[in-house]
Amino acid sequence: MKHIVAGVLAHVDAGKTTLSEAMLYQTGTVKTLGRVDNGDAFLDPDDLEKQRGITIFSHQANLTYQDLSLTLLDSPGHVDFAAQTEQILPVLDYAILVVSATDGVQGYTQTIWRLLDRYHVPTFIFVNKMDAIGADREAVVAQLQATLSAGCVPFDWASEIPDDLAETIALQDETILGDYLENGVLPEATIQTLIQQRKVFPCYFGSGLKMTGVEPLLAGLARWTIAAELEPDFGARVFKISHDEKGERLTWVRVTGGTLQTKAMVLPEQKANQLRVYNGGKATMVPALRAGEVGVVLGLTDTYPGQGLGIVKDSQSPLLQPALNYAVNLDGQDVHVVLAALRQLEDEDPQLHVTWSEQVQEIRVQIMGPIQLEVLQEQLRTRFELAVTFGEGSILYRETITQPIEGVGHFEPLRHYAEVHLLLEPAAPGSGVTIATDCSVDVLGANWQHQVVTSLTAKEHLGVLIGAPLTDVKLTLINGRASTVHSVGGDFREATWRAVRQGLMMLAQTDNTQLLEPWYQFQLTVPQANVGRAMNDIQRMSGTFATPLTVGTNARLEGTAPVSEMQEYARIVQTYTHGTGQLECIVDGYRPCHNAAAVIAEQQYQPKRDLDNTPDSVFCAHGAGYPVDWDQVPHAAHITYQPTR
Known part of the structure; x- marks a missing residue:
């Protein structure tokens, strides 16, 4: 039997969960048809979801149709929980994008489309609410083709593909078009490949609420999908972290190769103590998870969404990032208890960034939007019995650079020594901070280079305009020097951090930050x-x-x-x-x-006074260390400074 994992995605109120419920009911997985507005939807089992009538967390369901075994992952539709949606994309074989016939392609629909393209997820489209007044099939198809892709093609024909649609499908690939015009034949395997390559997007039409068009969609998934090629060696990808009603930490994974057995060592000193498969809110313990399957691992403490296990590499960094910043008003609650609760919620949702300022004894949270803030407050109340409020929101700024520069850091108090030269370069928008090395081990030993790279990843680097996080910058180690007598790892941490800040100060001086x-x-x-x-x-x-x-x-x-x-x-x-x-x-x-x-004037940030992120260096003379201002470091450096490269 063919097995695939498919995600159901949509703009809020497009009827995504209603369609999922209809698919489960159509295949006999559930005996009654759940309703979001009634609070009895199979894929919205959480109390918060029942209260609000929206999907907040991703959930799993398993169904069978003909010779297709389908694992369905339902995802949130509200933009404030888009990060939860992005988390599941790397584990999908296919996506089902639900579009409302009356609302058409919304702004968030286009965002989902960009994410599906980013993660290369083949996509089926279900145009829902076709029973509503004003629904116009041809108008929706025209909009899909204009705003999403010309490859959005109706696939709900009875048996044989109509000639005009066959030609539209063939038009999405030059080579295939040539073959089709010559032979007049479009093989089924060719169509499957075009779908898998995201050149063709099958469109189906109906109403999840009225159970129309659901079976043609299921038949299309059975006919036009291709099972993923699975590796023989063990590999898995983490896509979600949650906690059950007993507080057990759950690591949700898609196994991509081999088999994961109970008690297997998954990470150093971390075993899979228990394996579960969820179907809605119900869990079943299983002895193993096989290649292609989705399940939950208990016993792991250091996992995170996007992480690769076994032979699988980590996913790329999420595209969606929080934009708003709120202070937590403790309202008499113990700060450490509140921080611990927020850390657990941050563990479940990495895009909920929690920061703690020791100096002002303040917790701040970074989130996507106000609805997420309301849900966060409710989670703290219901799960942790903590009644807190939040201060007025502020904007999360970031800083970048517009020109390359060589940054120099030197750390040489008595009996210590390290010098680091980094090339700071502008990088593509949304790329974050990337790290590379371009330094011979004959110049700086591999162990010291490792210390530099580790130091670069050990902290969030701040800009020098307002002290906002640095982004869209590539940091490359290009030179360095160690002492065979005095250097230790901590010396290179100090020199590395100072090199980043020194380079930023040089760029700020020439208005290139x-x-x-x-x-x-x-x-x-x-x-x-x-x-x-x-x-x-x-x-x-x-x-x-x-x-x-x-x-x-x-x-x-x-x-x-x-x-x-x-x-x-x-x-x-x-x-x-x-x-x-x-x-x-x-x-x-x-x-x-x-x-x-x-903004810069209002913040009044003074980088020289930010002692935790100093741009200055320390040199040594006559048996004593002495500070050197950042603008003088290149002249004092022991390695020749090259301002342009």
Whole structure:
């Protein structure tokens, strides 16, 4: 029997969970058809999900249709929980993207589409709510082809593929088109390959609520999917961390090769104490997880989403990052108890960043949006019996560089010695901080080079404009020097960190550092009478937008704007449209700050006074160490400084 793992993804309220419930009911996996609004959906078993009527956490279900064994992973649809959705993508064989026939392709739908492309996930599309008034099949297909891909093709034909659709499918690949025009034949295996290569996206139509179109979708998954090639050696990918009702830590994995047995050593000194397979909220203990299967491992403490086990490498860093920062108001709660609870929730969701300032005794959380903040507050109350509130939100800025520079760090107090030269270079947007080495072991020994790389990954490096985290920078070790007598590992940590900061200070001196801020991709729908007001507001907020689209009696504006300017705009839209307008926003990455000078002036950050991130170095003369200011370090360095490379 063919086995695949498929994720169900959608914009909120498109009917994603309703479709999942219909698929489970159609295949006999459940005996009654659950409803999200009734709080009895099979794939929304968490109390928070039942209360809010939305999917907050990803869940697993297992079903069988004909000769297809399908593991279904349901995912959140609200943009505030998009990080949970991104986590499951690396373990999917296929995705089912649900689009509402009445709402069409929404802003978040396009974000999901970009994520599916990033992780190379072949995708089936189910156009839901076709029973609703105003649903127009041809209009939706045209929009799918215009906004997502020309390869979005209806696949719900009865038996043989119609000639016009066969030609549309063949058009997605030049070689296949040539063969088709010559032979007039489009083999089934060829179509399967085009789908797997993300050149063709089969589209199905129906209503999950009315159980129409569900069986053709299941038949399409059985017919057009290809089972993943599985490795003989053990490998698995972690895609989720959670805790059960007893507090046991659960590591959710997709096994990609070999077999994972109970009591097997998975990580150094960490065994798989127990293995489970979940179906909705119900768990079954199993003796082993085989290649292709999804399950839960108990007994692991150091796992994280995206981690590769066995022969599998870690996934790339998540694209979606938090944009808002909130202080935790303890309201009489013990700070250490609250911090421990937040650390557990951070363990489950790595995109919930928790920071602790020892100096001001303050906890701050970094999140995606206000709904996530509400859920976080409720989790602290229900799971940990902690009643806390949150302060006013602020923007999470980042810093980058616009020119390469050689940074130098030297650490030589008495009986210590290390000098490190790093090349700092601008990198692609969204790439974070990447690390490389370009230094001969004849110049600096492999053990010392390892110390440099370890030091670069050991902390979050801060910029020198406002002290915001550094991003989109490549750090390359290009030179260094050790003492055969006095050098120890800690010396290279000090020299490495100082080299990063020294390079940033040099760039700031020539205005080649840059402040970044998060931007929203937005979709604003307002009555035609309000479109002028909306356009003026967006321009005032330093946003940009494309030509307005007419949607019935409304106008739709799509564009981008700074989060700092637009985060409260939804309330204003509701006021001037008398509740008829709708604003949808999702963080679309970081871009140059629209009011950088004002932000820098307000922050009043003084990098020289940030002693934990000093750019200065320490040299030694006459048996004593002495400090050297950052701008003099290149002249004092023991290795020749090369300002341009």
